[in-house]
Amino acid sequence: MAKRIDVKDLDIYYGKFHAVDSVTLSVPPRNVTAFIGPSGCGKSTVLRTLNRMHEVIPGARVDGEVLLDGENIYGSNVDPVQVRRTIGMVFQRPNPFPTMSIRDNVVAGLKLAGGGGKRELDEIAERALRGANLWNEVKDRLNKPGGGLSGGQQQRLCIARAIAVRPDVLLMDEPCSALDPISTLAIEDLIGELKKDYTIVIVTHNMQQAARVSDQTAFFNLAGVGQPGRLVELNDTEKIFSNPNEKATEDYISGRFG
Amino acid sequence: MATGTLSETDRPAASPAFQQTSLNRKVKNHVATVLVWLSFLLAVVPLVWVLYTVVANGIKRIPYSNWWSQDFGSVLSDEVGGGVLHAIIGTLEQGLMCAIIAVPLGLGVAIYLVEYGRNSTLSKITTFMVDILSGVPSIVAALFIYALWITTLGLPRSGFAVSLALVLLMIPVVVRSAEEMLRIVPDDLREASYALGVPKWKTIMKVVLPTALSGIISGIMMALARVMGETAPLLVLVGYSQYTNWDLFNNGQAALPLLMNNERATNSMEPGSVGFDRIWGAALTLVLIIALINLIATVVSRVVAPKKK
Numbered sequence: 158m159a160k161r162i163d164v165k166d167l168d169i170y171y172g173k174f175h176a177v178d179s180v181t182l183s184v185p186p187r188n189v190t191a192f193i194g195p196s197g198c199g200k201s202t203v204l205r206t207l208n209r210m211h212e213v214i215p216g217a218r219v220d221g222e223v224l225l226d227g228e229n230i231y232g233s234n235v236d237p238v239q240v241r242r243t244i245g246m247v248f249q250r251p252n253p254f255p256t257m258s259i260r261d262n263v264v265a266g267l268k269l270a271g272g273g274g275k276r277e278l279d280e281i282a283e284r285a286l287r288g289a290n291l292w293n294e295v296k297d298r299l300n301k302p303g304g305g306l307s308g309g310q311q312q313r314l315c316i317a318r319a320i321a322v323r324p325d326v327l328l329m330d331e332p333c334s335a336l337d338p339i340s341t342l343a344i345e346d347l348i349g350e351l352k353k354d355y356t357i358v359i360v361t362h363n364m365q366q367a368a369r370v371s372d373q374t375a376f377f378n379l380a381g382v383g384q385p386g387r388l389v390e391l392n393d394t395e396k397i398f399s400n401p402n403e404k405a406t407e408d409y410i411s412g413r414f415g
Numbered sequence: 416m417a418t419g420t421l422s423e424t425d426r427p428a429a430s431p432a433f434q435q436t437s438l439n440r441k442v443k444n445h446v447a448t449v450l451v452w453l454s455f456l457l458a459v460v461p462l463v464w465v466l467y468t469v470v471a472n473g474i475k476r477i478p479y480s481n482w483w484s485q486d487f488g489s490v491l492s493d494e495v496g497g498g499v500l501h502a503i504i505g506t507l508e509q510g511l512m513c514a515i516i517a518v519p520l521g522l523g524v525a526i527y528l529v530e531y532g533r534n535s536t537l538s539k540i541t542t543f544m545v546d547i548l549s550g551v552p553s554i555v556a557a558l559f560i561y562a563l564w565i566t567t568l569g570l571p572r573s574g575f576a577v578s579l580a581l582v583l584l585m586i587p588v589v590v591r592s593a594e595e596m597l598r599i600v601p602d603d604l605r606e607a608s609y610a611l612g613v614p615k616w617k618t619i620m621k622v623v624l625p626t627a628l629s630g631i632i633s634g635i636m637m638a639l640a641r642v643m644g645e646t647a648p649l650l651v652l653v654g655y656s657q658y659t660n661w662d663l664f665n666n667g668q669a670a671l672p673l674l675m676n677n678e679r680a681t682n683s684m685e686p687g688s689v690g691f692d693r694i695w696g697a698a699l700t701l702v703l704i705i706a707l708i709n710l711i712a713t714v715v716s717r718v719v720a721p722k723k724k
Binding site: 208210213215238239240241242243245246248250252253254255256265266269270302304305315318319322 | 533601603604605606607608609610611612613614617618621622625626628719721722723
C-alpha cells in the first residue's frame, strides 16, 4: 500500500490556456500533504492531475511526469482507469450514488469493476465503513439509500467508498468545505487515522485545517490574472506556518495578501 | 438639527405606504386572476368534453366480455356482438415492435449526444436531424416506409411496416426525453465513478442510466402512448382485417384507429346503430389502453426512482 508521489516539471493546459506552470514536488508515503493557496491558483487542478481526473474535461492535457513509486502514470501504455483505481479521490461535495444502498455505495468500485462474492463484498463494506468511522452509525441500515444520510455522513460514506478499492493514495479536494464544524472534525480525525495506511494529499481553503492535519504544506499562487498558477513553496507544515522561506507564503498565511 | 425632526426611534413602526395596496394594483391583480382562470377553463373544457363524449358514447359495448375476447369475423357488419380483440392485438403488437426497435436506437442516440458527442459537429448535426424528424407528419413517415418497404424492397403491406413508420415517429421523442434526463444527472456522479477506477461505459450503464432511468421510462411510455394512436401509417401500410391476425409480417392486421376508420367508411354512423357503438367503443378502448400504459409508466418510474429513505 501507501506509495510515494514525485511530480516533475508538470505543466497543465486547458486547450491553449496554460493553467499551471512547472510544478515539481514530492509526497512521501504515509504522509499528509496539504495544498493551500488563493482561488484559481491551480491547486485543485494539480490534485486532479495526480490521478488523471483532469482528463475528464475536454482539452485538458499535461507536460511532465507524475511518478508513483517511480512509475510514470502518464506513460504511453498506462491505462487511466488503472491509475484511478490506485489513486482514489474524495470530492468537495459528498456524491454518493443516489440509486444505491449504503452498502452498495461502499462496494460500488469493486462491483462495477469486476465483482467478488456477496460475502466478500459484505466484509469489505464493513471494513471500509469502520475505516471511515461510519460503521456504528449505519450498521443497522446498510440497505437504505445513501442519499438519506446527513452531509457529514455522506462524505464519510464517500471516503469509505474510496478506500474500499484499497488505493495506494487518497486525494481529497476540499473534503470539508460543505460540512459543519462537527462533521469537519470527524473527517479531520479520520484523516489522522488513514495516514497510517495511505498517502494523502488534501486541498483546503482552511489554513487552520492544513495546520491541523498535514505534515507538509504546499503553497500555490499565481502571478496575476490570466497567468499560470505555480508552486511557491513546499515545506514542513510547522515551518510554513511559523517561519516560511518565501515572503509570499508569509503574506498569504498571515492574511496580508488577497 | 431643527426641532420637530423625528429621530430613528420616533418613526412609526410601519409607514402608511406599507399599510395598503394601491387601487391600481388591486385592479391589476383581479384582472390577471380572472384572465388566468379563464384561460385555464378554456383549456380544460374541450378536454373534459372530449373525454365525456368518448366515455358516454363508448361505454355501451365495453362491459361485455366478448368485446374483449372476440373479433368481428363471425358477425355481420350490422349485427350486434363480436369484439375488438383483433384490433387490440394489432395495436399492441405494432406498438411493442415499434418500441423494441425505437427505444434502443433512441437511447443510443441520446447517450451519444450527452456522454460522447459533447459539442462535436456530428452531435450538432444529429440534434438538428432529430429536430427535423420530430416535425415530420405521420403521413410522410408512412409514405417513406411505403416507398422503401413495399415499392423498393417488394415486401407486403403488414403490421410490421406500420411499426417501422411508427419507429420514425417515436425515435425523436425518445431521443429528446432521454437526452434531457441524462443531462440532469450531475457530473459529480460520473466523476465519483471514474475516480473509483470504473471505465466510462460501465459508468454510463451502472451509474448514469440507473440514475436517469425513472425519467427515461416515463418518456418512453408517453412516446409509446402517442404513436399507438397514430392513424396515417395504418391507412397506408396495412390492410384492415376483421379476423384476428397474430402475424405482424403477413396479411392484413387490424388496429384500433384503423378499425374506427373502417367502420366509419363502411357502416352506419347513426347514434345507436351498430357502427356508432363500434367506433366509440373502440375509441374508449384505445383511451383506456393508453391510460393504462401511462399508469404503468408512473408506477414503474416511481419504483426505480432514487430514494432518500
